[in-house]
Amino acid sequence: MRETPLSNCERQFLLKAIEEKKRLDGRQTYDYRNIKITFGTDYGCCIVDLGKTRVLAQVSCELVAPKENRPTEGILFLSLELSPMASPIFEAGRQSELLVKLNRLLERCLRNSKCIDTESLCVVSGEKVWQIRVDVHVLNHEGNLMDAASIAAIAGLCHFRRPDVGIQGDEVTVYGPEERDPVPLSIYHMPICVSFAFFLEGTYLLVDPSEREERVMDGLLVIAMNKHREICSIQSSGGIMLLKDQVLRCSKIASVKVSEITDLINRALENDRKARKEGGKFGFAELMAVQRITALKSDEVSIEMSDGDAGAPSVAITTESPPEVGRVPSPVVRAPGAGQVGESLENAWGLEQLEEEEDQPGDEVMDEGLEIKEENQRQEKSKGEVVVISDSEEEEVVILNPKTQVKESTLHASQSQPQSTGAAKKKKKQQKKKPVH
């Protein structure tokens, strides 16, 4: 689906409001929307809500061979997905410009800043290392996906535990969570992206732009920073000219925001750790806002099967038994590779005619299926040779035992001849079709 374009008056309204230092959702220039970080039941599963923007991150790991030029380093793999749930303009599996840009930014923010110790992920040098995979799914697009994605990814990495590994001689054992407690990743620092939107040739600046604001902005500056005030990556897009002072001011704002967000992540991690330690319930199911009018929870319910009918067994007894398998003409196995058009289907064409004609000889039967069966049986009696029988009305009911059955097959052929005058065309068609099969 195409994106609904923003009308001129909407655009002007938004810009006018920004000029007057007002934002549609009532925030101040440097305000972030509310950030909510929740962790799932799995290790490394994290949902971040940034206002109405929602992002899900899941960290997983597997043992792989390392890269040739770095035999002692583990691998960090990042993959951001724009789920079609997030916005009608996103299509599943399509590489859009936005997707590439976000993926690249996330890689620079997390991998190139070397925030996790990849050497500790080495199991056997040059043979086996852990690959840590971070899947980020955008669930609802209401602006500033980059900040939400970076928070979700780093929070997921901090929350993640990988299985413990034991090495004895050449033997590598991966312990399950029951045998040994899984170990956390060693994380050096937590880089977090902060986005700044610029309007009217860089005159006005807003932190954490919403989706509407993103559509009228002239340029975007993304700064990835950790709480030690180290800039991990910086990117300006949209082609606006920024002054040195503006960039410095942005980096100062970013450092404040980053320390706030880092605190928030740490608090969320601490809460989750406590909940797990106490053995209480944790995960998304527990975090559902039950007080909301749109939400409802029910306790475990049991299903009574007591009243009378007891359902199934009686159904099973009373229902008609399935038709006997013998009624259906058993599939005829020809020579390997041979086939026929319309095979395995019962042919109802010209049955009556056939019946009438076949009634006269007396020894034939009414039903074609039965006929085949009978013939089959007869064959079995007479030494059980291979039979090739067709259920078509044409004459190829042949290759019977030549000694005993010649008579019958010729009889058959002669019967079919008169009625197959009309079917001659059809026969041609069938023959034409054959090579296709």
Place this chain on the structure above:
Amino acid sequence: MRSRLATTMEVDGLSAFSLREFGCEQNLLSRPDGSSSFVQGDTSVLAGVYGPAEVKISKEIYDRATMEVVIQPKVGLPGVKERAREQCVRETCEAALLSTLHPRSSLSLVLQVVHDDGSLLSCCLNAACMALMDAGLPMGCLFCGVTCAIDPEGHIVTDPTAQQEKDSRAVMTFAIDSAQHRVMMSSTKGSFSVNELQQCIAVSQRASEKIFQFYRESVRRRYSKTV
């Protein structure tokens, strides 16, 4: 065989079948026309619906709406398993929706697996139904999904966890409609007898009553004036 089933019913007492606690939240995402999250025990699925909306010309159907279902796994890209589930969900939705009321338009349903702890397909179906309801799309009936597992001793477990599914001999999922409690879709894995299948269907039909009751309560709550 029948005698064994009969004893199973007796031995287990009749309260052997139970559904894990379940929860649902509707309208939780701002962008989609309808959204819901459905939780069964630890299994959790998030659903979003867009539509009726403009349809690609190549996918246009002249007398009804085109239904698309996408299931996003949590890790990695969607594979064959997801495709199979998508088809099950799509066919159920197509049967329930009155898509002829919106010809030449698209309905797209996106399901995101948030946590898989067994009975995933039934959770997907429930989340899908709640999201379609939230989007206000016309439906002939509601539907719900129930998963049954048969353990090696022949006992039936409803709404199994991932571990129970793993230990079981057969797993079956049914989509059941709200009007006549008939089976709309079934997806089975493993081997079982005709009797066991009938028994599972009967149990699922009973379980569906509970789920429809839950649907009703949640909608009532949503449209009530006081919380």
